[in-house]
Amino acid sequence: MSIKQVTVFGGSGFVGRAIVRALAQEGYQVRVACRRIELAERIKTAGDVGQITVMRTNLRNAASVKAAIAGSQAVVNASGIPFQRGRQSYQTVHVEGSRAIAEAAKAAGVKRLIHMSGMGGDQRNSTNKYIRSKVDAEDAIVAGFTDATILRPSVVFGPEDAMFNRMAQIAAKAPFVPVVGDGSARVQPVYVGDIGSAVVAVLARPETAKTVFELGGPRVYTYREIAALVLREIDREKRIVGVPAGLMRLAGFFAEFLPVPPLTHDQVDLLITDNIARPGAPGLAALGIEPTAAEAILPTYLDRYRVGGRYNQHAPA
Structure with a gap:
């Protein structure tokens, strides 16, 4: 069939x-x-x-x-x-x-x-x-x-993502960019378009049944490196400040009373835990897909957070 x-x-x-x-x-x-x-x-x-x-x-x-x-x-x-x-x-x-x-x-x-x-x-x-x-x-x-x-x-990025857009919004308005703890937890952002391609590839390959694929991008970052990457993309100079996880959990607890909480205490735990593929686990490469780098996609949607906006002629190319 x-x-x-x-x-x-x-x-x-x-x-x-x-x-x-x-x-x-x-x-x-x-x-x-x-x-x-x-x-x-x-x-x-x-x-x-x-x-x-x-x-x-x-x-x-x-x-x-x-x-x-x-x-x-x-x-x-x-x-x-x-x-x-x-x-x-x-x-x-x-x-x-x-x-x-x-x-x-x-x-x-x-x-x-x-x-x-x-x-x-x-x-x-x-x-x-x-x-x-x-x-x-x-x-x-x-x-x-x-x-x-x-x-x-892993954490998914693309024009309507949560992580990069939220961090860019904070970086554009706040005097500093916060990271949870010391920002050393690692993450392997994967492009949303690559996930769509992975689904198509799985359907085309019957041998992928009964298999677990861990989908990560081509590079592993710490959250502090993610913050630095966002600042470069939006051409802003701000301090990156570590905020104690306990304080962030407390903020997340109270934020959960909002209609759409910007952060929950469960999410804080995720931000101090590595989110990367296990060594040897089949991933995008096993499906014949070359992972897309965040640096190739972020300029297409984070540019609106630059000083002067998307059409600022002095913004970095």
Whole structure:
């Protein structure tokens, strides 16, 4: 059975949209399953008329998940939340949602299931609620669909990313750029377009079933180096100041009362923990993809944070 139609759960999100675009460019019919379809309408322009459709889907409703998968030969689970709010908890979305998708995909006779996890998805001893939910989600996927492929990206960058844009916003307004602790934790940023390419490559290679790929970019940075890179890109000179993790956790705790918290105490823990691929783990290279360097992409969207704005003729080329 050849794969013609793919259902992408969470296709309205930052990573999900890149996956949808990559699939559409390869000629797949794509069904975007998401809770808020108004956020997914714009992605339909990434394909021909009728090639990309949107379906309102609630992961808490088994019938809704089943309907989203019906007729598809492959499923991609890119659903996820950066923080918990009300019924949208890590347990509900990451774990129970993954279980519902895996079981529905198996029952529907789906040929391939790709699950978007994250580096750290193997840290079974982690006390971080976010990481624990990623571990449990992978277990739920494999329990329900043993042939699933799992992709674990590091921090993802691209025009609408959280990390680089947020740091640039801070650097443009604040008198200094804060990093958590001493900023020595390491990260391996991966380009969002490379993640889309990875999904396409996995679907084209049946031998990638039952495999975990750790997706990282071509270079490992410390968070202090990331801050310095951002300052260079936006042509600003600011001090990089380490802020004690305990103080940042406290700030994250109170920030969680905001409608959209800029930081949570769980995220602080992630910022003092290495987020890099394990030595020898298969990654983008194993899928025939050359990782894209952050330095090649950042100028295309961080330039708006430069002094004088995007069209400042004195900004660095």
